[in-house]
Amino acid sequence: MSVIETRKLTRRFGPKEAVAGLDLTVESGSIFALLGPNGAGKTTTLKTLMNILDPTSGEARVLGVDSPRLGPREFAQIGYVSENQEIPHWMKVGEFLDYCKPFYPTWDGAFASRLLKQFALDPSQKLKSLSRGTKMKAALVSSLAYRPKLLVLDEPFSGLDPLIREEFIQGILELTDQEQWTVLISSHDVDEVEKLADWVGVLNEGRLFLSEPLDRLQGRFKKMAVRLPESMALPDPLPPSWLGTVREGAALQFVESAFEEEATEKGLRKLLPGCQSVSATPLSLREIFVILARDFRLPGKGGKS
Amino acid sequence: MNLVLHLVQKDVRRSKWSLAFWLFVAALPVLWGLLDALLSGKDAHLHAVFLNLYFRSTWVQALLVILMAGILMRDELPASTTAFWLTRPISKGTLLSAKALLMGFFLVLLPILSQTFLLALQGATAGELAYAALELGFRLSESIVLAWVLASVLPQSWFLVAAALVFPLQWLAGWWILAWKTLNLQAPPPFRATALIVTDSIVVGALTLLFGAGLLFYQYQTRDTRRTVYMGLAALTLLYLVQPLWKWDLQKPSLPVEKADSISLSLGRHRVTRDAGGWGSPQPVMDYWGDVEINGRAPGEDIRVVGLSTSLGLPDGHTLKDEGYDLYANSNWIGQPDTQAVQRLLGPVKLLNPEKGWFPTTHLLTLDAQWYRRFFNRPVSYSADAYLVRVKYQVEGEIPLTPGAGFRQGSRSATILDAAPSTNGFEVNLQDQNLDLAFKRDPAVRRSVFITQDGVFYLLENKKRGEAFLPNRQSMNLSVDLHEAKQPIRLAKETVQFSPTPVAAGLKNPLDQDWLKDAVLVRVRMEPCAEFHKKLEVKAFSLAENDWPAQPYVPMAFTYGLGMPSIEAFTGNVADPNALPRIRGRRLESKGKTLLLDDFEHGDALNKLSAFWYALADTRKLGTVLTPLPFKPQPGGCPASPNFAAHIQGHWGKEQSPWPFAYLGCGFNLKYDYVDLSDFSAFRFYSKGDGRPYVLKVERASISDFGYEESGFTAPPDWTQITLPFSGFNQPPWAKQVPPGWQDVRQIEFSPDASIFSDEDFDLWVDQIELVK
Numbered sequence A: 001m002s003v004i005e006t007r008k009l010t011r012r013f014g015p016k017e018a019v020a021g022l023d024l025t026v027e028s029g030s031i032f033a034l035l036g037p038n039g040a041g042k043t044t045t046l047k048t049l050m051n052i053l054d055p056t057s058g059e060a061r062v063l064g065v066d067s068p069r070l071g072p073r074e075f076a077q078i079g080y081v082s083e084n085q086e087i088p089h090w091m092k093v094g095e096f097l098d099y100c101k102p103f104y105p106t107w108d109g110a111f112a113s114r115l116l117k118q119f120a121l122d123p124s125q126k127l128k129s130l131s132r133g134t135k136m137k138a139a140l141v142s143s144l145a146y147r148p149k150l151l152v153l154d155e156p157f158s159g160l161d162p163l164i165r166e167e168f169i170q171g172i173l174e175l176t177d178q179e180q181w182t183v184l185i186s187s188h189d190v191d192e193v194e195k196l197a198d199w200v201g202v203l204n205e206g207r208l209f210l211s212e213p214l215d216r217l218q219g220r221f222k223k224m225a226v227r228l229p230e231s232m233a234l235p236d237p238l239p240p241s242w243l244g245t246v247r248e249g250a251a252l253q254f255v256e257s258a259f260e261e262e263a264t265e266k267g268l269r270k271l272l273p274g275c276q277s278v279s280a281t282p283l284s285l286r287e288i289f290v291i292l293a294r295d296f297r298l299p300g301k302g303g304k305s
Numbered sequence B: 001m002n003l004v005l006h007l008v009q010k011d012v013r014r015s016k017w018s019l020a021f022w023l024f025v026a027a028l029p030v031l032w033g034l035l036d037a038l039l040s041g042k043d044a045h046l047h048a049v050f051l052n053l054y055f056r057s058t059w060v061q062a063l064l065v066i067l068m069a070g071i072l073m074r075d076e077l078p079a080s081t082t083a084f085w086l087t088r089p090i091s092k093g094t095l096l097s098a099k100a101l102l103m104g105f106f107l108v109l110l111p112i113l114s115q116t117f118l119l120a121l122q123g124a125t126a127g128e129l130a131y132a133a134l135e136l137g138f139r140l141s142e143s144i145v146l147a148w149v150l151a152s153v154l155p156q157s158w159f160l161v162a163a164a165l166v167f168p169l170q171w172l173a174g175w176w177i178l179a180w181k182t183l184n185l186q187a188p189p190p191f192r193a194t195a196l197i198v199t200d201s202i203v204v205g206a207l208t209l210l211f212g213a214g215l216l217f218y219q220y221q222t223r224d225t226r227r228t229v230y231m232g233l234a235a236l237t238l239l240y241l242v243q244p245l246w247k248w249d250l251q252k253p254s255l256p257v258e259k260a261d262s263i264s265l266s267l268g269r270h271r272v273t274r275d276a277g278g279w280g281s282p283q284p285v286m287d288y289w290g291d292v293e294i295n296g297r298a299p300g301e302d303i304r305v306v307g308l309s310t311s312l313g314l315p316d317g318h319t320l321k322d323e324g325y326d327l328y329a330n331s332n333w334i335g336q337p338d339t340q341a342v343q344r345l346l347g348p349v350k351l352l353n354p355e356k357g358w359f360p361t362t363h364l365l366t367l368d369a370q371w372y373r374r375f376f377n378r379p380v381s382y383s384a385d386a387y388l389v390r391v392k393y394q395v396e397g398e399i400p401l402t403p404g405a406g407f408r409q410g411s412r413s414a415t416i417l418d419a420a421p422s423t424n425g426f427e428v429n430l431q432d433q434n435l436d437l438a439f440k441r442d443p444a445v446r447r448s449v450f451i452t453q454d455g456v457f458y459l460l461e462n463k464k465r466g467e468a469f470l471p472n473r474q475s476m477n478l479s480v481d482l483h484e485a486k487q488p489i490r491l492a493k494e495t496v497q498f499s500p501t502p503v504a505a506g507l508k509n510p511l512d513q514d515w516l517k518d519a520v521l522v523r524v525r526m527e528p529c530a531e532f533h534k535k536l537e538v539k540a541f542s543l544a545e546n547d548w549p550a551q552p553y554v555p556m557a558f559t560y561g562l563g564m565p566s567i568e569a570f571t572g573n574v575a576d577p578n579a580l581p582r583i584r585g586r587r588l589e590s591k592g593k594t595l596l597l598d599d600f601e602h603g604d605a606l607n608k609l610s611a612f613w614y615a616l617a618d619t620r621k622l623g624t625v626l627t628p629l630p631f632k633p634q635p636g637g638c639p640a641s642p643n644f645a646a647h648i649q650g651h652w653g654k655e656q657s658p659w660p661f662a663y664l665g666c667g668f669n670l671k672y673d674y675v676d677l678s679d680f681s682a683f684r685f686y687s688k689g690d691g692r693p694y695v696l697k698v699e700r701a702s703i704s705d706f707g708y709e710e711s712g713f714t715a716p717p718d719w720t721q722i723t724l725p726f727s728g729f730n731q732p733p734w735a736k737q738v739p740p741g742w743q744d745v746r747q748i749e750f751s752p753d754a755s756i757f758s759d760e761d762f763d764l765w766v767d768q769i770e771l772v773k
Helices: A042-049 A093-103 A109-118 A132-144 A162-179 A190-196 A214-220 A263-271 A285-297 B002-014 B016-040 B044-076 B092-121 B126-153 B156-184 B190-222 B225-245 B339-346 B369-375 B441-449 B482-486
Strands: A002-013 A016-027 A031-035 A057-062 A078-082 A150-154 A182-187 A199-204 A207-213 A222-227 A242-248 A251-256 A277-282 B265-275 B285-294 B301-313 B319-321 B361-368 B379-400 B406-409 B412-422 B425-435 B456-462 B467-469 B489-498 B519-542 B557-563 B594-598 B613-617 B625-627 B644-652 B662-667 B682-689 B693-700 B709-714 B720-725 B745-752 B760-772
Touching: A002 A042, A002 A182, A016 A042, A016 A182, A016 A199, A016 A207, A031 A042, A031 A190, A042 A057, A042 A078, A042 A150, A042 A182, A078 A132, A093 A109, A093 A132, A093 B002, A109 A132, A132 A150, A132 A162, A162 A190, A182 A190, A190 A285, A199 A214, A199 A285, A207 A214, A214 A285, A222 A263, A242 A285, A263 A277, B002 B016, B002 B044, B002 B092, B016 B044, B016 B092, B044 B092, B044 B126, B044 B156, B044 B412, B044 B425, B092 B126, B092 B190, B126 B156, B126 B190, B126 B225, B190 B225, B301 B339, B339 B379, B339 B456, B379 B406, B412 B519, B425 B456, B613 B625, B613 B644, B644 B662, B644 B745, B662 B760, B682 B693, B709 B720, B745 B760
Parallel strands: A031 A182, A031 A199, A078 A150, A150 A182
Antiparallel strands: A002 A016, A002 A057, A199 A207, A222 A251, A222 A277, A242 A251, B265 B285, B265 B557, B285 B361, B301 B319, B301 B379, B379 B519, B406 B412, B412 B425, B425 B489, B456 B467, B456 B519, B594 B760, B613 B662, B625 B644, B644 B760, B662 B745, B682 B720, B682 B760, B693 B709, B693 B745
8 A cells, every 4th residue: 555656746946847747656664765866856756745845737645645635634644854844943852842742642752752762862952952963853753753654754864973874764763663654765865775765766857767675676786797808899789778887808897777697697698699707796775876876967868767 | 722822832932032022012001101190190291201101102012013923923934845834733724823812912912901001091981992992903913914924925034124114114105195195186185184094094904904814824825925925016016006096085074964955155256376486386376266155054063165176167178177285275274263153152252363263265276377377268167066064163171271270071181281471472382182093983073174183272261351362373284194193092282372463553462461360261172063065166257357456475476366246157158169258359559660579688488568488288198398398588599689589499299189289388468368469460580490390379269279370480590580471370271260360369379380290309499579560
């Protein structure tokens, strides 16, 4: 069952299309990471989903409700934390949680206390005196204490030091295991997302480039190293699934974006008869993202794979 | 409701220091009221100090309420995409209810309580307090909504600037509305300035509330700031540009309408003042005045003209509505009592200076003499819609002539500050206090009738002798500003002067210590109680046929008058030229062979026969331009008179309907009477110019369609003498042809030849203009 579903979702700012015909599905219970370079349209997508911005065209449904119709009843089940969201800075952490509490019938005070402890937050501290990362943690606590069905995090790691990032991620992972929340997280911090996400979507120029489970993605992206006779010419054109192809003498390297255990090697040997050795190395999500991001910048690239 | 209170509680905690300061300011009226009650006693001066402190604190409140509204709603702006409340389960209804409750309590209710407390201390009745509370709530809500909208569409730093500007802008807008309406519309009399400013401020306030609430609703629904700003600007434009066009406030006050059968209205006299000066402008102005005789007054009553909408039917078929209104012309007598009504009120008591009272002289019309002198000797018709109010005079109280003595009735009071003889007679310094409630009918009616809001005047009466004095006419300035007009309580200091009629040398001044010993100040209230509408019509008459001698109090002015009994109705059809009067003008004679009309050597616009030269051009958007306006001779002249000459230049508009015109004209005598030129046979003058064709026209009474006889000439490059024999003058072919004749000539006009010129520049000099036998 999908918690978020968009169909041809488009959001324009004047002539610029920040989100262009987005078809996105986030299944219940998944941790969906929306990746993309700066300006890819991640924040606009989340704001449109949260009814902060109206869609220009298309539709978006969140928890089964059209996003422009999201109201108090739905927001009582949604936790939204954004790097830009204002919080009442004049309050202390404890006051802030007390202020939020009456709005949520499912507010769990004991859970909130546990989260405070877990995130090492001091309730007597004023929000305005906290560091950016600690403020994010306070905002996260205020968005988790009522056990939302959907947690939406917009660039939550931005500006956080590594230690706090680790705490933040661990906290979310532990809680997600326990609570079976659906999490939609947008970020360009790929390393952190890799630890969290079980599903990845890549946005570029407002379009969804790919959307699939993380393990499947990592399974089909492999770094290939092939030894060739020096005199052998490469086929022209190169197969479309090869990304970032580099040849140095007898050594050929590329990323195979449609890797299959035996079929890929067989295909290679058929395409490059006489090749001496073929090896496939797994790639991290960061490496996959970087190779994709480079590919976006090549002329004529950027379409859906 | 719990969530509403929860949000209110949050904002109170957040803004506690701002709110504390606001509460202090809001409570100031209570403080001043209590100090006044405890310390002032019968000390009117100290009382005035505390009331002035109260007025100052209302200014601070008016400024601060705008800032406070912005501060209180700041956390939950509708415009933001980062606001905390947008993704929390806070409904718009809950949020807006919380804000309304918060602002309603702190910014509306508390100031109302504070100010009504002060009003109660000043003696306001429960009913008056209710009206005052309603008015204060209305005014405060208007400011709050305005501030809310501004804070919603502006960044915070801009909001502070905008908020600081709102109050002065509102104040300026009030003046602008007043100035616009009084100067550009059909004459709301100046004594209705207060009524105008108050009624307009109510309308503007109501529309601000309506538009503001609409904009807020729209923005909270859509969060579309740009469109909200556009809609706001559109609403503002609508409000402040279209608003002056509303004429409803010019209607008569809402009194019971009575049939006007018992009242007869007639014009006793007319006076036409052709003022050669005024406001530094050389433009002559003709002021038409009339004495409106009103019959049908009951004892103790006065009937006043509170509005007059006039129109003048011109011989060319046009109707001229009120062209302007001199703000200051009437301001000195409104508020003055009518002598006859006072005498009827006093019965056997004798008024010793009846000339100080009000005389029923009404300003009827002002005309621009440059434009309308051409109609001076032709039949015109005059009509006016007169709005009248029946005013009852009531003695409210008698005050001994001692400092500290006073009159008090509810919230209205008057206290004598000083009473002493002056060089001109006797002077009483008074402090008047009254409530002026925007939503209460009675003050609204009084505002519409009198420049003094309360319609009160004072008499000096000696009961033992059975004699009384009217106060001197007061010069009342329009000193009501928007803020003052919005305050329910008014405090005014005024000096009432009593000057006896000048007596011949050697006779005893009647207003002496002996007379004053037994005198009291009598407070009389003029209470409007009914209204009437009468139409005043004079079918057809000629303005210049009835002269009055120049009035000594109109210095440097030429005064003409019209005795109504000598005005005979003109029975013919004005549009029919056959019905025009058969005129034979005064014969213009000369002992020599020529008669010099003008050589311009004097350098002014008066010709040798005491008539004015004037330049006139159409303003019909055809492109016509004429200089100099007003006409003035220019340096340089023909060989015969080298110092000055007449010079007109400019652009002749497109030769199409409604047809351009531009000319230099003058008559043959001061009053523009018709003259008979039969003794002469030609015009002779010097001319130079651009080598283009020009004409000299002769305006005659027999011609009604402007198709005057004319004779053409070319303006040569150098000064050249030109002679135009009368025999060469002809009417243009399009004109209705009348028999030639030179017995009914009014004026001459030098003009570009309309049959040649179209959308072209012209440049003409003329000098040494003569009539030749």
